[in-house]
Amino acid sequence: MTTLELQNVTKRYGKETVLHGLDLAVADGETVAIFGPSGAGKTVLLRLIAGMAEPEEGEILMDGEDLIDVAPEDRSVGMAFQNFALFPHMSAFDNIAAPLDARRAKREAIADGVHAIARLLKIDHVLGHAPRALSNGQKQRTALARALVGAPKILLLDDPLRNVDAKLRFEMRLELPRLLEGFGSTVLYVTQDYREAMALGDRIAVLMDGRFIQVGTPEEIYLTPATVAVAELFGDPVINLFDARVEPSGGGSVAVVGSARLALSPGYANLYGTTVTLGIRPENVAPAGAGTAGAIAARVAALLPLNDRLVRLLVTDEGAEFYTSRDFGGETAGEGARVNVTAASQDVILFDKASRRRIAPEGEAAVIPAAPVGREHRAGRVSA
């Protein structure tokens, strides 16, 4: 039963403040993904928790007790480093054994512990190798095994998949949650990859310039990003942004983007006449029929295949660039083709133009629930 709490944690290097009064409460067994661009202070935060540096202000509480005066070796923390940080002069076995060795465990107990975790991570056949004789994937697993083997109360994972190839990164992303669940540790997972953050985090804490901009479930962050910056960090291709004027139309409201008019969800009546920043994610920019009212007319400037989708870079007549990753059906809509696109009202996110914060519609409902199995998902492809 381990909780971790940060209270007003502030870290300065010389005159530069790298972490500004961070507050975060992590529940027992919870995985929180610390996500942000490089230089945001993610690694510094982990170092503070591990005891490799001290905050100038604030408290770090483990199960309610302040950790500041506790030496790193006494914190019951496990950590996997981005660069693996394996001990180059020791075998993989000795690397993994280090935490057990520190507790003066019996030789057989150490061997048992190391072999058990090595089997789980499928590196039992390379335990005798020196780190330089391991592949990147094996190094990464060795580092992970070393972090896990002592069953630490708090597990700090500093972008552990950054330096492994794409295929392995994907496999590990699928595998990690199960592994972590088995250990029951409370986990902070630092990453620069929003997919990892969404897939692994029970919650995500978005860290930018030393501040938590938003802390919430993946749903909250993706569907209701607190700021334009958060919206831009999640999603590939990046969210499309337009300047738009909010106006009444019939019974509801519309956002006027150039010559196009996009319907808005109810709750924005207070914005009439103001100019806002309008965001639509590329997967929500859908092809519109020729007759669709208010659609955005654009030219396909470039085709960018992205994994299993075909992304199109579109340019409006006014010169605004934006992306769509939607399927344009049988018609190819190749480079140079003219298309009409639109977006559903629930997929439109509005931001204040000055503060760049999201504007919640009045009476906003809770997060949109996931669709049940088989209803929305490729129903047409299910074979009979």
Added chain:
Amino acid sequence: MTASVVLKTVNKIYAAKAKNPIYAVRDFSIEIAPGEIVALLGSSGCGKTSTLRMIAGFEEVTKGSIAIGGREIHMLPPARRGVAMAFEGYSLYPPLTLRQNIAFALKSERLGSAETDRRVEEVAKLLELTKHLDRYPATVSAGQQQRASLGRALVRKADLYLLDEPMGQLEPQLRAILRGRLKRYLREHGLTAILVTHDQTEANALADRIAVMEGGVLQQFASPAELKEKPANLYVGTFIGEPPMNVYRVEPQIADGRVSLRAGETELFGYDAARMQDAVVGLLARQSSVVVGVRPADVAVSPANGRGGATAKIVSNQWIGDQSHLESAFGDGVIVATLDGRFAGSSGETLSVSVPPEKLHIFAEDGPALAHGRHLAGEP
């Protein structure tokens, strides 16, 4: 200004006279049309960088020839080959500002200062560098240095642009934006470019055609779509695609008008033979064992209904915004499916999974592709 590129049986052999010569690149031949963007893609050590360095002139060609615009250049010094190159290690001149670094590339073109400024500003705007132009390399981030290096290559007029991991140092978000920009820029100026990358997302997004390399040997040279739909062999099939292709070793059994692909006792995929192409059924009938590959995007799932399709038990379900990645226990192994939007299954639930026959990739056990969906490998 824009030229074709022809590499003819290019070899890079180290220690050629030794007992065990090392083939960094072996009999590599491709033809690139003027204005085409080509990516050399592969894991580290596959020979892609050696190939690029041979084109640039930093490595000698051990055997073979390289021609740009019909002119053989592989014996010329780098400066006379008419190529511009952006380096992975950015290699800017430290005492010059980013603006001077980029403008430096224009020295040989002897332009007026107004024209130089205009060109520098143009690429700076393209690469989001305008704000940083008057700073020195040491005071800007790795990503900004890399963009300046890219700018220095693009600002020049050259017959061919060589881009070595041009975006490796950039933040993912900016990388996504610049991919689109860069492609548009190359297109609109009709430039021929060769890009070296280990990142297939980048190769797919930028390149008209991709040369997949492994062990110094060209595995396949084709458009991104063709690599995905008709991989020449199992290596290309599993290398291209994120998440990677699911692969299973199966024994085909054909009886009573039914094609059954089995792993031991379990039927992984079963089809009505009438729904499959005769040629493909015939092919399967002749093989005792094949490897089938299934792209995660081609896996269809539905609630377990006992009406066909093999059952699979969800092991993990990860939502990443525009897609869900679903991993399920299937046969002796697992099957990964990517589904649009957010999928609501949780681990432990049972599903029916199936793959339409036209989406099956069939490989011989030793690697070469035998058939893709309705077509035998090698057919148009």
Added chain:
Amino acid sequence: MQHMSTGERLLRGVLITLALIFFLFPIFWILLMSFQTNADILRIPPSLFFTPTLDNYVALITGELKTASGVLKLAFMQNLFNSFILSTASVALSLVLAVPAAYAFARYKFRFSEDIAFTLLSFKFAPPLLVLLPLTIYFQQIGLANTYIGLIWVYQLITLPLILWIVRGYFEDISPDIEHAYRIAGHSWAKMFFRISIPLARPGIAAAALLSFIFAWNNFVFALVLASADKQPVTVGALAFVTASGIQYGQIAAAVVISIAPTLALALFAQRYLVEGLSLGAVKG
């Protein structure tokens, strides 16, 4: 990996040969001299053909030098022993002091750390004669003149800065994350220092120790001023061969051969470490 033309290859061979001759010829000539009598050595023109003799070595080892004007006592073996004691002890003391200090300078940024580190290095720039005269007076007053301890202390001026700066570069090359990982695994700072930091810096420590040993061994001026006959190392002891009846070139040559033999052997043995250690240190330090 550019190929070279035959001409280039030939030129390179010639240049390397010239450099080798330039550096190795004196050693070769000394070796020849050590097997010659003074008369052979002084013959004009010099000749490669002579009757080899072991007299020079015998004289050094027995400690008796027969010259035209009588028999001279030589303390060469004592000198050799002194050299060993002084160099070994100086390096050992320096290692004990400089390795932890190098670690501190590499890892911790404390007030004036750069200035202190630089001051220590600057001892190597100061002309030894500048510090020698005052030191002699102090040492005589506190009774350290002509003692091993006094000499070892002064030798720290040679060995300590060298070890400090080479080893510091090595410690800086070790990723702090590796050390942190060991701490987080539950080990104390001391265990980390001895199990991680020291072993990883070992090539650098070995190279630095070797190099400072050679420098200490070759030192002349400190020992010349601060030590009298019974504490003199070989470098100073060789002066005894400049006698009233002439310079004993044969014995000098034999003494040189014997005294460079240990350092040469050490250097050859640890060549790999030396080159690697020095070049790494040079890049970082």
